Amino acid sequence: xxxxxxxxxxxxxxxxxxxxxxxxxxxxxxxxxxxxxxxxxxxxxxxxxxxxxxxxxxxxxxxxxxxxxxxxxxxxxxxxxxxxxxxxxxxxxxxxxxxxxxxxxxxxxxxxxxxxxxxxxxxxxxxxxxxxxxxxxxxxxxxxxxxxxxxxxxxxxxxxxxxxxxxxxxxxxxxxxxxxxxxxxxxxxxxxxxxxxxxxxxxxxxxxxxxxxxxxxxxxxxxxxxxxxxxxxxxxxxxxxxxxxxxxxxxxxxxxxxxxxxxxxxxxxxxxxxxxxxxxxxx
Amino acid sequence: xxxxxxxxxxxxxxxxxxxxxxxxxxxxxxxxxxxxxxxxxxxxxxxxxxxxxxxxxxxxxxxxxxxxxxxxxxxxxxxxxxxxxxxxxxxxxxxxxxxxxxxxxxxxxxxxxxxxxxxxxxxxxxxxxxxxxxxxxxxxxxxxxxxxxxxxxxxxxxxxxxxxxxxxxxxxxxxxxxxxxxxxxxxxxxxxxxxxxxxxxxxxxxxxxxxxxxxxxxxxxxxxxxxxxxxxxxxxxxxxxxxxxxxxxxxxxxxxxxxxxxxxxxxxxxxxxxxxxxxxxxxxxxxxxxxxxxxxxxxxxxxxxxxxxxxxxxxxxxxxxxxxxxxxxxxxxxxxxxxxxxxxxxxxxxxxxxxxxxxxxxxxxxxxxxxxxxxxxxxxxxxxxxxxxxxxxxxxxxxxxxxxxxxxxxxxxxxxxxxxxxxxxxxxxxxxxxxxxxxxxxxxxxxxxxxxxxxxxxxxxxxxxxxxxxxxxxxxxxxxxxxxxxxxxxxxxxxxxxxxxxxxxxxxxxxxxxxxxxxxxxxxxxxxxxxxxxxxxxxxxxxxxxxxxxxxxxxxxxxxxxxxxxxxxxxxxxx
Numbered sequence: 124x125x126x127x128x129x130x131x132x133x134x135x136x137x138x139x140x141x142x143x144x145x146x147x148x149x150x151x152x153x154x155x156x157x158x159x160x161x162x163x164x165x166x167x168x169x170x171x172x173x174x175x176x177x178x179x180x181x182x183x184x185x186x187x188x189x190x191x192x193x194x195x196x197x198x199x200x201x202x203x204x205x206x207x208x209x210x211x212x213x214x215x216x217x218x219x220x221x222x223x224x225x226x227x228x229x230x231x232x233x234x235x236x237x238x239x240x241x242x243x244x245x246x247x248x249x250x251x252x253x254x255x256x257x258x259x260x261x262x263x264x265x266x267x268x269x270x271x272x273x274x275x276x277x278x279x280x281x282x283x284x285x286x287x288x289x290x291x292x293x294x295x296x297x298x299x300x301x302x303x304x305x306x307x308x309x310x311x312x313x314x315x316x317x318x319x320x321x322x323x324x325x326x327x328x329x330x331x332x333x334x335x336x337x338x339x340x341x342x343x344x345x346x347x348x349x350x351x352x353x354x355x356x357x358x359x360x361x362x363x364x365x366x367x368x369x370x371x372x373x374x375x376x377x378x379x380x381x382x383x384x385x386x387x388x389x390x391x392x393x394x395x396x397x398x399x400x401x402x403x404x405x406x
Numbered sequence: 407x408x409x410x411x412x413x414x415x416x417x418x419x420x421x422x423x424x425x426x427x428x429x430x431x432x433x434x435x436x437x438x439x440x441x442x443x444x445x446x447x448x449x450x451x452x453x454x455x456x457x458x459x460x461x462x463x464x465x466x467x468x469x470x471x472x473x474x475x476x477x478x479x480x481x482x483x484x485x486x487x488x489x490x491x492x493x494x495x496x497x498x499x500x501x502x503x504x505x506x507x508x509x510x511x512x513x514x515x516x517x518x519x520x521x522x523x524x525x526x527x528x529x530x531x532x533x534x535x536x537x538x539x540x541x542x543x544x545x546x547x548x549x550x551x552x553x554x555x556x557x558x559x560x561x562x563x564x565x566x567x568x569x570x571x572x573x574x575x576x577x578x579x580x581x582x583x584x585x586x587x588x589x590x591x592x593x594x595x596x597x598x599x600x601x602x603x604x605x606x607x608x609x610x611x612x613x614x615x616x617x618x619x620x621x622x623x624x625x626x627x628x629x630x631x632x633x634x635x636x637x638x639x640x641x642x643x644x645x646x647x648x649x650x651x652x653x654x655x656x657x658x659x660x661x662x663x664x665x666x667x668x669x670x671x672x673x674x675x676x677x678x679x680x681x682x683x684x685x686x687x688x689x690x691x692x693x694x695x696x697x698x699x700x701x702x703x704x705x706x707x708x709x710x711x712x713x714x715x716x717x718x719x720x721x722x723x724x725x726x727x728x729x730x731x732x733x734x735x736x737x738x739x740x741x742x743x744x745x746x747x748x749x750x751x752x753x754x755x756x757x758x759x760x761x762x763x764x765x766x767x768x769x770x771x772x773x774x775x776x777x778x779x780x781x782x783x784x785x786x787x788x789x790x791x792x793x794x795x796x797x798x799x800x801x802x803x804x805x806x807x808x809x810x811x812x813x814x815x816x817x818x819x820x821x822x823x824x825x826x827x828x829x830x831x832x833x834x835x836x837x838x839x840x841x842x843x844x845x846x847x848x849x850x851x852x853x854x855x856x857x858x859x860x861x862x863x864x865x866x867x868x869x870x871x872x873x874x875x876x877x878x879x880x881x882x883x884x885x886x887x888x889x890x891x892x893x894x895x896x897x898x899x900x901x902x903x904x905x906x907x908x909x910x911x912x913x914x915x916x917x918x919x920x921x922x923x924x925x926x927x928x929x930x931x932x933x934x935x936x937x938x939x940x941x942x943x944x945x946x947x948x949x950x951x952x953x954x955x956x957x958x959x960x961x962x963x964x965x966x967x968x969x970x971x972x973x974x975x976x977x978x979x980x981x
Contacts, residue, residue: 128817128819129816129863297814297815299773304804305827305831
């Protein structure tokens with residue numbers, strides 16, 4: 124006798140999608156690489172000279188070397204660590220803010236809703252990159268500022284989605300039924316409504332993750348992001364001047380690494396939406 | 407002998423799903439002669455809608471396959487037609503009306519434009535001619551002031567009017583066959599009666615054939631010449647309507663006829679399909695005590711203790727308007743309502759949609775805050791109690807909702823759902839004891855205890871409603887409001903749930919307020935009946951008195967609108 128929760132059903136639907144599974148594997152590999160790198164097990168010697176300056180890719184140096192003779196492969200791996208950590212940090216900051224504000228606004232309405240709506244319309248009316256720049260200017264340059272800046276901007280979409288969905292669900296009869304058996308607001312909101320809108324958190328986080336990665340690259344490219352560490356953004360920035368001399372491998376390394384993780388997240392987000400969103404079921 | 411207009415022969419429809427092949431229609435055959443109406447009856451999932459979609463060529467491919475069978479329309483096998491040929495037939499010679507008028511019309515176009523579009527797809531006429539034809543059709547289907555109404559948008563019309571617009575679209579090209587798939591299920595009884603009369607009149611006047619699909623045998627009696635009864639993908643019986651109602655042969659048909667409560671006298675418990683046949687379809691003899699007519703008058707009133715008293719209750723909602731959303735007026739959903747219910751009795755509240763009966767129910771439970779008046783429960787004024795007191799009150803007063811699909815949290819198991827009331831009120835001892843209580847109650851409402859760890863989506867509508875009933879009873883309440891609790895269920899399931907509610911009332915001494923739009927159901931279950939209209943109770947009396955001698959015009963109109971199909975049928979002939 125099978126007992127399938129909606130989560131299990133969704134997982135089986137996801138598992139049927141081969142392309143999505145492949146994307147999931149790629150995402151997990153990136154996470155693994157980032158984790159190993161942060162533990163010092165991978166690319167710990169990125170700052171050391173491994174050969175002559177600007178060596179093209181070869182068997183010995185897979186991605187070639189940069190102007191200081193450092194391994195581009197190791198720099199790409201360090202860049203992966205930076206990119207993934209930015210995604211994770213932005214999510215850790217954005218999810219609680221977005222979910223809580225959105226849930227309270229949607230559930231209670233009234234002045235709470237007015238305040239939250241005002242807050243996120245204010246945030247979203249300023250162009251994202253301007254906001255990011257101003258936050259990094261206040262907090263000073265560095266990876267920490269990037270975490271805060273991306274966290275502070277990426278809760279807006281999640282908050283808006285959660286608010287709308289909670290408003291819809293609070294009128295449902297199962298929530299009224301919870302009230303009729305004596306359940307209070309917190310029980311209705313956290314035990315009944317939130318589990319039913321939580322698929323949005325997963326789908327949205329997957330989408331926000333790639334936005335965070337892209338934003339970090341842009342910030343670092345502009346010189347506002349990570350300092351003193353390799354990042355895909357700084358590598359692209361460096362490659363700008365080298366390209367005229369035919370040194371293409373630093374640019375290629377960074378963009379190929381970025382390309383695959385972004386593509387994988389894109390496919391995964393779509394597949395997650397197909398699998399989790401009850402509205403699309405059966406299509 | 408002339409050829410029938412539509413002839414379905416040995417039709418089989420199968421669906422390929424993730425779990426394998428499901429046979430939705432199993433080798434069925436029937437004919438629809440020229441100018442006749444065929445009623446197809448069956449409960450949800452019996453294959454009746456799939457049959458109609460197969461005729462229309464609208465089955466979702468490639469999931470649906472037709473491995474066998476023929477559908478002859480005017481001598482042409484529709485199953486052999488390609489999509490182009492089908493498109494010429496569909497909407498032109500065969501047209502269809504759907505169940506849900508609210509969603510079948512495009513909200514951004516005027517209704518006149520939508521009818522005119524249907525005409526222009528199949529006929530080469532100018533915009534102006536099509537519009538005039540549309541106005542003419544709207545007149546034909548009885549929409550008042552058609553030339554002005556054609557300029558309305560769908561949201562400006564009532565449900566009954568929208569269904570009339572759908573009918574106008576369906577007959578716009580003078581089809582030879584009209585397929586009506588549960589066209590009146592979403593409508594109030596008085597509107598249902600009007601729509602049925604309209605369909606019958608149009609069928610006669612235009613000399614169409616009609617295929618009328620419904621789960622309700624009562625409706626069929628009013629409209630169909632011949633009846634096809636479907637059960638679990640098979641046709642179990644077909645005959646002319648008169649014969650079906652007087653001399654049903656198949657036990658399933660007999661069960662269907664018996665399970666709908668009558669307006670007159672009823673047995674103590676309703677007969678159900680399972681009284682007539684076993685799960686496997688083998689016929690059973692009905693025990694005699696089941697069909698004995700029960701006389702409510704003879705039953706002594708158990709107690710004189712008034713459990714609930716409502717005094718001049720008003721619940722109003724603000725109407726916002728103006729630039730800054732100021733409250734410009736109030737809409738009184740419940741307007742000066744007073745009544746008393748004695749312990750152990752059932753009060754029925756009847757009215758059409760929008761009459762305020764649901765708001766009244768929620769106001770009594772304080773799920774909606776009443777604006778004025780008093781609610782006195784067990785001698786205590788509960789109109790303004792708050793917090794802890796209100797929470798304790800929830801233990802005594804419960805509600806069972808209408809829609810069994812949305813009233814259970816899809817992310818919780820049945821065990822969690824049933825144990826939640828105990829957890830909230832910290833009752834029932836340890837977790838294991840609570841689990842045991844939930845299990846016992848689940849069995850009491852007729853579900854297997856082994857289903858405790860399942861999730862709501864794995865259950866049928868009737869089973870879900872049983873779970874809702876069990877949840878409401880977990881805290882052993884004294885007073886339960888049933889808000890349209892059986893309206894979303896098939897008639898055969900409805901009878902089972904009504905019997906269950908009666909059994910539970912006896913066993914636990916419950917007091918019910920039973921809210922419904924269906925007078926026959928209320929007549930069966932209620933001791934006293936209140937008829938609601940525009941927020942007021944316009945008539946209130948003993949159930950039997952209401953049905954024998956209604957005082958107001960409105961109640962009489964409601965009564966006469968109930969489909970009479972099976973009332974021609976006496977209970978005695980069922981044995």
